[in-house]
Amino acid sequence: MNADDRGVATAWTASILAVLISVAAFTFWMGAAVATRHHTEAAADLAALAAASHSADGPAAACERARQVTVRMSVTLLTCRWERGDALVEVRSAVPGHLGDVGQAEARARAGPVGRPP
Known part of the structure; x- marks a missing residue:
């Protein structure tokens, strides 16, 4: 090994570690984005169902129920x-x-009142 080769392994190791850490961070971020999207879609579904189940109370009361679910x-x-x-x-x-x-994750949902014929 001559003097010009010293430290090459350290540079390669540092580069590989930087790439691996970047890939891991991106993977975790994508996982968080997917989980947030699913959570947001579930919240939209539940809010629409809550509003529809209280449709007999009037639109304002039904939307208030949807707001409570989202909170x-x-x-x-x-x-x-x-x-x-x-x-x-x-x-x-x-x-x-x-x-x-x-x-940001956004979701929309639609639900009809309970007991309404299809």
């Missing part, structure tokens, strides 16, 4: 409206990251 699930209710007897909701939540929120 408990830590998402933001963007819209709650009624179209031909169906509750339509839209929710949003932030994708968490080590450096703060790194994006």
Whole structure:
């Protein structure tokens, strides 16, 4: 080994470790994004079902029930409206990251009142 070769293994090892850490961080971030998306979709579904199940109380009370569901699930209710007897909701939540929120997940859902014929 001559003097020019000293430290080459250290440089290669540091480079490989940097790549592996970057891949791991990206994988964890993607996992968090997918989990947040699923959570947001579930919250939208539950909020729409909650609103539809309280449709007899009127649109305002039904949308308040949807808002309560979204608060408990830590998402933001963007819209709650009624179209031909169906509750339509839209929710949003932030994708968490080590450096703060790194994006938004949005979902929409629709549900009809309980007991209505198909």
